[in-house]
Amino acid sequence: MPLLEVEKLKTYYFTPDSVVKAVDGVSFTLDKGEILAVVGESGSGKSTLGLSIIRLVPRPGKIVGGKVVFEGVDLVSLPEKEMCKIRGKKISAIFQDPLTSLDPLMRVGEQIVETLMTHFDVSKEEARERAIKFLEMVGISGERFYDYPHQFSGGMRQRAMIAMAIATEPSLIIADEPTTALDVVIQAQIMNVLVGLRDKLGVSVILITHDIALAMEVSDKMAVMYGGHLVEVASSEEIYRNPLHPYTKALLEAVPDVEAPKGELKYIPGSPPDLSRPPPGCRFHPRCPYTTEKCGREEPREVWLGDHMVKCFLYGGGR
Amino acid sequence: MLIALLRDYLKRRPVDTILTLSGTAIVALIVVMALAAPLIAPYDPYVSVDEALLPPSPKHLMGTDNLGRDVFSRVVYGSQIILVVVLTSTLTSMAIGAVLGLVSGYFGGTLDRAISVIMDSIYAFPGLILAIAFAAMLGPGVMNTMISISVVYIPTYFRMVRGQVLSVKSKLYVEAARALGASHGRIMIKYVLPNVLPVLPVVFSMNVADAVLTEAALSFLGVGVPAPTPDWGFDLKNGQRNLLAGYWWASTFPGIFIVILALGFSLLGEGLNELVNPSRR
Amino acid sequence: MSEILRVENLKKYFPLERSLVEKLLTRRHRYVKAVDGISFSVKRGEIFTLAGETGCGKTTTGRIILRLEEPTSGRVVFDGEDITELRGEELRRLRRRIQPIFQDPYASLNPRMKVGDAIRDPLEIHGIAEGDDARSLVLEMLEKVGLTPPEKFYDLYPRDLSGGQRQRVAIARAMILKPEFVVADEPVSMIDVSLKAAILELMLRFKKELGLTYLLITHDLAVARYVTDTVAVMYLGKIVEYGDADKVFEKPVHPYTKALMSAIPTPRPKRRKELLIKGEVPLSPIDIPPGCRFHPRCPYATEKCKREEPEFVEVGKNHYVACWLA
Numbered sequence: 001m002p003l004l005e006v007e008k009l010k011t012y013y014f015t016p017d018s019v020v021k022a023v024d025g026v027s028f029t030l031d032k033g034e035i036l037a038v039v040g041e042s043g044s045g046k047s048t049l050g051l052s053i054i055r056l057v058p059r060p061g062k063i064v065g066g067k068v069v070f071e072g073v074d075l076v077s078l079p080e081k082e083m084c085k086i087r088g089k090k091i092s093a094i095f096q097d098p099l100t101s102l103d104p105l106m107r108v109g110e111q112i113v114e115t116l117m118t119h120f121d122v123s124k125e126e127a128r129e130r131a132i133k134f135l136e137m138v139g140i141s142g143e144r145f146y147d148y149p150h151q152f153s154g155g156m157r158q159r160a161m162i163a164m165a166i167a168t169e170p171s172l173i174i175a176d177e178p179t180t181a182l183d184v185v186i187q188a189q190i191m192n193v194l195v196g197l198r199d200k201l202g203v204s205v206i207l208i209t210h211d212i213a214l215a216m217e218v219s220d221k222m223a224v225m226y227g228g229h230l231v232e233v234a235s236s237e238e239i240y241r242n243p244l245h246p247y248t249k250a251l252l253e254a255v256p257d258v259e260a261p262k263g264e265l266k267y268i269p270g271s272p273p274d275l276s277r278p279p280p281g282c283r284f285h286p287r288c289p290y291t292t293e294k295c296g297r298e299e300p301r302e303v304w305l306g307d308h309m310v311k312c313f314l315y316g317g318g319r
Numbered sequence: 320m321l322i323a324l325l326r327d328y329l330k331r332r333p334v335d336t337i338l339t340l341s342g343t344a345i346v347a348l349i350v351v352m353a354l355a356a357p358l359i360a361p362y363d364p365y366v367s368v369d370e371a372l373l374p375p376s377p378k379h380l381m382g383t384d385n386l387g388r389d390v391f392s393r394v395v396y397g398s399q400i401i402l403v404v405v406l407t408s409t410l411t412s413m414a415i416g417a418v419l420g421l422v423s424g425y426f427g428g429t430l431d432r433a434i435s436v437i438m439d440s441i442y443a444f445p446g447l448i449l450a451i452a453f454a455a456m457l458g459p460g461v462m463n464t465m466i467s468i469s470v471v472y473i474p475t476y477f478r479m480v481r482g483q484v485l486s487v488k489s490k491l492y493v494e495a496a497r498a499l500g501a502s503h504g505r506i507m508i509k510y511v512l513p514n515v516l517p518v519l520p521v522v523f524s525m526n527v528a529d530a531v532l533t534e535a536a537l538s539f540l541g542v543g544v545p546a547p548t549p550d551w552g553f554d555l556k557n558g559q560r561n562l563l564a565g566y567w568w569a570s571t572f573p574g575i576f577i578v579i580l581a582l583g584f585s586l587l588g589e590g591l592n593e594l595v596n597p598s599r600r
Numbered sequence: 601m602s603e604i605l606r607v608e609n610l611k612k613y614f615p616l617e618r619s620l621v622e623k624l625l626t627r628r629h630r631y632v633k634a635v636d637g638i639s640f641s642v643k644r645g646e647i648f649t650l651a652g653e654t655g656c657g658k659t660t661t662g663r664i665i666l667r668l669e670e671p672t673s674g675r676v677v678f679d680g681e682d683i684t685e686l687r688g689e690e691l692r693r694l695r696r697r698i699q700p701i702f703q704d705p706y707a708s709l710n711p712r713m714k715v716g717d718a719i720r721d722p723l724e725i726h727g728i729a730e731g732d733d734a735r736s737l738v739l740e741m742l743e744k745v746g747l748t749p750p751e752k753f754y755d756l757y758p759r760d761l762s763g764g765q766r767q768r769v770a771i772a773r774a775m776i777l778k779p780e781f782v783v784a785d786e787p788v789s790m791i792d793v794s795l796k797a798a799i800l801e802l803m804l805r806f807k808k809e810l811g812l813t814y815l816l817i818t819h820d821l822a823v824a825r826y827v828t829d830t831v832a833v834m835y836l837g838k839i840v841e842y843g844d845a846d847k848v849f850e851k852p853v854h855p856y857t858k859a860l861m862s863a864i865p866t867p868r869p870k871r872r873k874e875l876l877i878k879g880e881v882p883l884s885p886i887d888i889p890p891g892c893r894f895h896p897r898c899p900y901a902t903e904k905c906k907r908e909e910p911e912f913v914e915v916g917k918n919h920y921v922a923c924w925l926a
Contacts, residue, residue, distance in 0.1 A: 041794060183653040185860065216870075239869075263826075492707065510713075
């Protein structure tokens with residue numbers, strides 16, 4: 001049984017002027033020990049997807065449909081009290097800016113201890129030992145247990161966040177742009193930590209990012225998101241060898257590759273869709289080089305070619 | 320379009336919108352009263368038209384004062400005086416304070432320190448005391464009252480504007496203007512000032528509320544607008560001595576209007592503040 | 601090709617605020633040595649990249665060249681003229697020839713100025729055109745940067761535009777003066793991947809039309825690789841490697857450049873990173889260790905590296921490295 005099964009998830013934001021359909025019918029599965037990268041640009045809805053899984057969607061957003069089945073239980077219909085037991089314990093999240101996620105007035109080690117003592121019945125001494133163990137697992141020396149967040153560099157803070165996230169030994173970590181604000185060398189270190197955790201502890205990771213190169217290097221499976229929809233899901237090898245959706249293809253051609261000699265860099269004309277007024281039919285059709293009349297009328301359905309999902313009329317998907 | 324905006328605000332922030340609208344209504348009412356004074360007031364406010372201290376009646380809606388003048392007419396004409404004095408002085412304060420704040424904040428350095436010290440000293444004084452001191456020094460009179468009041472509020476605008484200027488000064492678009500070759504003057508007027516101005520209207524209306532009370536106080540103490548000019552503060556004082564004898568109308572009506580006007584500006588200011596800078600719950 | 605810009609031993613130290621105790625007890629000042637003695641030369645018509653991570657000093661260098669910052673010591677020579685000390689009218693005339701493009705299109709435009717007025721302002725500042733003439737020049741420029749119909753965009757405010765559109769406005773504003781040299785500080789870092797190439801292409805088109813020279817400042821070596829002719833890699837205020845872009849990217853010599861190149865993600869599946877670097881980035885370039893400043897993190901550091909600062913060695917035609925191991 002997969003660890004996580006998301007079925008036709010819909011999360012909308014209800015603002016006074018309009019309804020923003022940030023996540024509009026998203027489905028995918030995640031196995032134990034798998035790293036899934038949700039790749040999308042600004043306005044794709046990927047962050048909302050992450051927040052929806054852990055049910056932290058801020059007002060005026062609401063999950064309006066679909067299921068998020070985690071270890072057999074649908075999280076969407078779970079009462080908040082039960083959800084609190086899962087959040088932070090079985091599913092942890094790390095966000096982009098560790099400076100605002102860590103309490104500046106509390107020592108780093110103590111914050112981990114507090115998390116542990118909230119979720120488990122352990123003594124302070126035990127919690128401290130475990131905290132140090134996890135800090136070292138992310139490459140932070142145990143001596144720094146007593147430091148304050150401002151004494152850590154950005155990369156260290158993010159690693160401390162990861163330590164806090166894994167201290168409860170969750171089955172799933174949702175990481176939303178965890179390294180966007182960090183330098184590339186630190187980013188590599190942190191990605192190594194996450195992959196290492198998957199290897200050692202069997203933790204599954206959902207990595208939400210706009211960096212396709214990063215996603216491809218680190219993940220087992222990739223889900224490409226555009227305009228609130230998942231347009232393609234496949235293993236990263238498959239996406240590399242055989243990208244199907246026109247958006248995925250165009251995106252891969254737009255990514256500058258530091259190892260390729262000066263070549264041609266493409267871009268996608270137009271701009272991302274306004275999620276409060278998405279285009280009719282396929283969300284990508286206004287910018288698609290293969291668009292047909294049908295694409296502007298009907299929304300394509302999901303087409304499965306083996307383990308490779310694509311949402312495009314070019315591959316069937318019609319009625 | 321304005322209606323649509325109002326409806327939207329009413330939906331989203333009903334309490335604040337109602338506050339602002341009430342405040343605006345009150346102020347508007349008083350302004351209309353001032354503008355239409357010759358039409359509304361039945362009598363000449365300077366002249367004795369009847370017996371002294373007559374109670375309110377259909378002939379004299381608010382009764383007469385100790386000199387036989389119609390209180391209602393004095394209240395109506397009084398609105399002119401108070402509005403003119405208060406608006407002129409606060410606008411003057413704003414102009415002077417804003418210019419000083421802009422220049423001081425933009426150039427910084429010793430100039431800034433010097434001006435700030437002076438402003439802080441004025442600011443440290445309790446406003447009313449300072450106004451009284453100035454008014455006493457200058458003597459009674461409408462002009463002098465305006466001067467006294469404006470001095471008190473200059474530091475308020477100075478600080479507000481300077482604070483905003485300091486924050487805007489370091490923004491990237493100001494640097495971009497520098498890189499374009501824009502002169503200091505151009506940067507101050509085209510790039511800094513427009514981004515500083517939005518903060519002013521809110522401060523202004525709250526300020527005016529305060530100025531209303533200050534003006535009334537000055538006249539009450541006899542160092543503001545002198546007799547026989549119809550002034551709410553003055554009349555408040557004037558009617559006071561007959562209060563204990565039971566002749567309440569000469570004092571009370573002007574007093575009520577002082578409160579109403581101050582309240583109106585306050586509501587307007589606070590409501591506007593909440594709408595423009597909503598505080599998170 | 602002739603040289604258009606030369607930077608000579610440029611240094612910029614930012615003094616640290618001293619506590620009262622420090623002020624009383626010592627005369628020693630501490631500095632953030634943002635730029636600590638760099639020299640390089642840019643040829644007319646080329647794209648030269650200053651690359652490096654946060655805190656390396658590349659942005660400060662750019663700001664000094666733009667005369668938005670005064671150097672602590674060193675010279676900047678532009679078109680044969682020492683511009684380090686220019687003031688007043690001469691500085692203003694210089695500004696016409698050197699223009700910036702900034703990283704954040706949301707912050708580099710005056711929120712209270714219409715798009716058209718923002719692009720028009722430089723024309724008025726330098727007395728190039730006024731009134732209707734200015735307006736038509738602006739409309740022409742809006743057309744050129746792809747903001748059509750230009751009349752519509754003229755009256756919009758920055759808040760009505762997307763990030764990519766705002767960056768186009770910023771570019772229009774810079775290009776309308778027909779500068780000779782453009783300092784682009786992370787011009788596409790805040791632009792979505794699918795649109796980066798569009799902005800870069802726009803910049804390249806202007807380069808061709810106006811015969812521009814670009815100084816590109818970025819941490820994104822992938823983007824740099826796509827456009828640049830020459831690259832200089834900076835670390836903690838100094839240049840550690842520079843030369844022809846192809847050579848430096850293809851065969852990096854300095855351990856830091858190698859580590860940087862290996863850390864950058866490439867769109868290829870399942871590559872685990874072998875990190876050729878250890879330790880943390882110093883929180884800020886304050887107390888810089890003696891010798892080669894990279895030695896605390898260098899896996900190959902020797903005794904000499906810890907003592908003496910390396911000098912530049914030529915390791916190939918137009919390829920220089922500052923490392924004792926080269």
